[in-house]
Amino acid sequence: MDQPDQTIHQPVRLKIMAALKPLPDGAQIEFVKLKDLVGATDGNLGAHVTTLEDAGYIDVEKDFAGKKPRTRVRLSRKGRRAFEDYVAYLRDIIDLPREEP
Amino acid sequence: MPLTQQEAAQALKDITRTERRSVSLQGYRMTWPHLVLWGVIWFIGYGAMAAHVAWPYLWLVLSLAGSAGSFFFGYRLSRDRAKGMDWRYAATFFAIFLFIAALFAVMPPQTDAQYGAFFPILVSLYYALIGIWTRGLRMLVLGILLAAITIIGFFYLRENFELLMALVGGGGLILGGLWLRSA
Numbered sequence: 379m380d381q382p383d384q385t386i387h388q389p390v391r392l393k394i395m396a397a398l399k400p401l402p403d404g405a406q407i408e409f410v411k412l413k414d415l416v417g418a419t420d421g422n423l424g425a426h427v428t429t430l431e432d433a434g435y436i437d438v439e440k441d442f443a444g445k446k447p448r449t450r451v452r453l454s455r456k457g458r459r460a461f462e463d464y465v466a467y468l469r470d471i472i473d474l475p476r477e478e479p
Numbered sequence: 480m481p482l483t484q485q486e487a488a489q490a491l492k493d494i495t496r497t498e499r500r501s502v503s504l505q506g507y508r509m510t511w512p513h514l515v516l517w518g519v520i521w522f523i524g525y526g527a528m529a530a531h532v533a534w535p536y537l538w539l540v541l542s543l544a545g546s547a548g549s550f551f552f553g554y555r556l557s558r559d560r561a562k563g564m565d566w567r568y569a570a571t572f573f574a575i576f577l578f579i580a581a582l583f584a585v586m587p588p589q590t591d592a593q594y595g596a597f598f599p600i601l602v603s604l605y606y607a608l609i610g611i612w613t614r615g616l617r618m619l620v621l622g623i624l625l626a627a628i629t630i631i632g633f634f635y636l637r638e639n640f641e642l643l644m645a646l647v648g649g650g651g652l653i654l655g656g657l658w659l660r661s662a
Contacts, residue, residue: 382482392490396497401505411508415500465494471487 385433386464390418390426395461398436398453406439406450427451435460499614506613507659510606512552514621514659517602518652520545525595525645546572592633592640599629599648617662621655 386395397415401407407415413423430436435457439450453461482490524541527534550572579601588594603626610619628651632643 387490389493392493393497396494397501400498400502405505407501411504415497415504465491468482468487468491468494471482472484472491474484 382467383460383464385429385435386460388426388429390416390422391430392464393417394423394426394430394451395435395453395457395464398451399458399461401453404452406452409449409451412451430457433457433460502613503615503617504662506609506615506618507662509556510609510618511656511659513549514652514656516548516552516656517545518649518654518656520649521599521652522645522649525641525649528591528595529639529641529645592637595640595644596629596633599625599644603629617655617659621651621658624655625651 386392393416394412397412398407409423409427412427413420416423418426427436427438431438435454437452437454439452441448441450520541524538527537588597603622605622606618606625607622609615610617610622625648628643628647632640632647636643
């Protein structure tokens with residue numbers, strides 16, 4: 379990979395992917411918890427979640443818990459692979475000989 | 480444009496920090512219902528002992544009810560993951576049951592207070608280990624507090640040990656569970 383995956387590279391989206399990565403395969407996290415983890419506003423997080431969903435990196439499920447609407451997010455297989463590739467890309471850069479200042 | 484080494488290092492640091500917080504939150508989410516459930520059971524069990532209720536099957540019934548409840552919470556969580564029941568929940572309960580049975584066969588507690596102190600200490604160890612391994616500070620604090628209350632009660636407040644475990648131990652577990660839930 380010569381260039382970073384631009385979908386993941388954006389800082390908020392990177393945090394979303396990092397928050398989802400440690401969850402067991404198929405496990406979901408609620409939107410409100412994700413908001414706390416990422417430190418984003420509702421609107422900002424919603425926009426980035428949509429971008430990741432459009433890329434096929436996450437799956438979004440909307441339902442009701444009692445009478446309250448609930449949005450839950452999980453990492454897709456494609457997203458897990460993409461994130462692992464992105465982390466490997468970062469490690470490759472760090473492992474290169476030191477850059478001259 | 481390719482990233483510089485500093486940018487890559489910063490991105491990896493952000494990833495690690497977020498992953499750790501996510502692991503802690505996941506641990507809290509999995510644990511809080513168990514804490515509240517066992518808090519209620521301790522409150523009833525130790526409260527009955529403090530009130531000198533002499534029903535020999537009290538703790539057996541409460542333990543079975545608690546185990547069934549914990550099993551249900553584990554099942555519900557695994558169902559949410561859409562992967563079906565994880566056999567490790569059942570295996571974990573079975574392993575703990577065998578451990579306690581073997582331990583009591585070899586070194587049976589001699590008094591009711593020893594029985595009463597053993598389980599809170601075991602549970603404290605569990606919470607502390609979970610806290611250490613998931614970097615969950617709240618879990619670690621709960622484990623330490625629970626162990627401290629139990630040991631202080633056992634050695635210095637023996638006459639009111641059951642009452643202490645009902646109010647502070649059981650109540651503490653319930654509050655601790657709600658504390659984890661709020662994280």
